[in-house]
Amino acid sequence: MCVQPIVDVSPTKWHLAHTTWFFENFILVNFLKGYKVFDKDYCYLFNSYYNSVGDRVMRFNRGNMTRPSIEKVFDYRRYVNHHINNLFEYGEQPEWLSLVELGINHEQQHQELLITDIKYILGNNPLFPAFHEFKNINSNIDLRLNFLPVSEGVYSIGHSDENAFCFDNEKGDHKVFLHGFQVSNRLITNGEYIEFINENGYGDFRHWLADGWDWVNENKVTAPLYWKFVEGEWFTYDLSGFIKINPDEPVTHTSFYEADAFARWRGKRLPTEFEWEVASNQYCQKEVADNFLDAGFLKPLRSSGEIQLTGEAWQWTNSAYLPYPFYKMAKGAIGEYNGKFMVNQMVLRGGSCATPKNHYRNTYRNFFQPDKRWQFTGIRLAEHI
């Protein structure tokens, strides 16, 4: 629970303490009369990136915190839970209720990070320990790649339901004009990605953006993260251990550069985040979202029916992460939640097998730098019509 193999991956213990700190620092300290913080050092230890809140342990040092112990962190969680319950006993107040909702959604984001970070930790252990056994996945699925057309027009983008939660970066619905386009009905599979590898995809500069080509060469990248070529066959780590790659499952752990290069090699491109949202609204109705055959937008191509840790993936879009036209950064520390990251990152849409189920939304904007691939990130294709 303390290991931090790379700067992007936070220790389990840190996630547990940081999500607790969020409730303590933004809610209890400000709104529960007479509240005493659990430990005055914790704000320094578990503040992630809020400059408004003050100094903190640098991200790359999170794995050095062998203290407090995990027992102490669980005590901290119990203490904060108890006081959040106390707060509710005084009656709900709108000024903190929305922060509780934000705190819950924030914790859900960290639940996903917990899984992806544990995968990175175990997947880089030479013994490849299993985190969880998976049932064999139903393979009786039509895998044909089709394209779903969307007509040219002016469309509404963004979150408009005032009664449902969303992050500030989704707010301010606005109009975009889209030329006619079509998107693939499912994500690209491992088998299709292996064709790209076999046809020297990683060795041909013509498929790659300049930064991507530099990234491939500097890092000697020859396959998605976790893939290993052993005695003529591709293997990967998938949280059940070191396994032979299933060609029918969606390819995951690709960077934006790889997704973009693959699309170019196939004579297609990635959808923009606006195309993704409009196509998803059109082809993936809420009522049928549980049926992944509907279009596979928010659900896996193949479902294990239990914890689904293989399959579903966030989808890279060809859109830079930028503010929507009416975006307003919240005042104070909460304004630092999303807004300050709107540079040098690409938007991902959908959700992954590690995303809590009630966290999916068609308007959800995830974002990462183009070289990041420790999240469950996959590829959907698009083209103009």
Ligand SMILES: [Fe+2]
């Ligand atoms: Fe956080």
